[in-house]
Amino acid sequence: MLRRLDLTTADDPDLRRVLPRAAVDVHAAVAAVAPIVEGVAARGYAAAREATLRFDGVDVAEPRVEAAALKEALEALPDDVRAALVESIRRARIVHEAQRRSGNDVQVVPGGTVSERWVPVGRVGLYVPGGLAVYPSSVVMNVVPAQVAGVGSIAVFSPAQQEFGGLPHPTILAACALLGVDEVYAVGGAQAIALAAYGDLALGIEPVDVITGPGNLYVAAAKRLVRGVVGIDAEAGPTEIAILADDTADPVHVAADLISQAEHDTLAASVLVTTSVELADAVDVEVARLVELTKHVERVRTALSGPQSGTVVVRDLEQGLAVVDAYAAEHLEVITTDARAWAERVRNAGCVFVGAHSPVSLGDYCAGSNHVLPTGCTARHASGLSVQSFLKGIHLVEYSAEALAEVAPHVLALSAAEDLPAHGAAVAARLR
Known part of the structure; x- marks a missing residue:
């Protein structure tokens, strides 16, 4: 089922070109969603409502989920799911609390200091998908770092579900309630991203400063269109797993992990990189066996x-x-001898899972790490969602008259070199 690429005799190929990769055309999707985004920018929720009816088959007159619906969803949540979410939240808080940044004061020269303050953004829109699967874990992964960062206003957007009377999935609502988030909107897709960015003041929907959270191709395209109006975390593409393994890896574990990501989407990418042909052969056998036992057989088979x-x-x-x-996977497992040593040398990955007992599924739910991660090779330059995603660094520059006088000749020389004499004059005026 898995295609095989043998690089054992290759002479330094252009790895970015030869490695397996999903063909995702965000540009084409931008053209498709641009009218939706423009409509919401011009007409607010009325345009989002039309898009929801068109794409989700449900007419939602009032997008904000009532407090009673959140409370009811939490009360109806099965005990085991509630316990799992509580533990997921607890572990995520431990990890994200450690990401807090404190300010600093640097004395550059006597009388001249530059201080740095880390300030949370004022308001965020957190997107939680609701297509082929239900993702209460994404509520946790978005909300916890925003709360730890100190964001004062949090709005969650998740698709309206016809099955649930135009509300988001009740497990999503329950997760919001557990986290104390009471501003939740039954809007998904590109229209949700646009509504978060532009708001609708007539309905009391304030525009946000930053939008985060995973979504499908059209959500990614909408994020591209509103970038600049708001900040975004990333244009998330189909999920990816890469596994670096040697002959010590268990083929059952490897096959199970490849399948676990493939069940997300028919475009999900599952890539094994191995030194062992014997392992590759054994994984093929196990994949063929295990695929038949999984729930979403056709989806998994298509992806693999x-x-x-x-x-x-x-x-x-x-x-x-x-x-x-070169692949720069969203999720990378390292299952080798001395796995930690090899993992520490990895430069490009959204998150690295070390050893035989750290599968990606653990990170999806309860490792404490964040599962909103860069996809599509963007891990070469981007990071996963964190507390830092919701913070802004602001410098405070404070110089005394004496410190300014000392450096003034340098400012005057540079302003002259750049032919910006008024810059120098602004300093010279203070020296008289």
């Missing part, structure tokens, strides 16, 4: 047989490391 998935056979772990760095 697509051009975005496959097995890459490498000469050694050094070449394997080069391959996974």
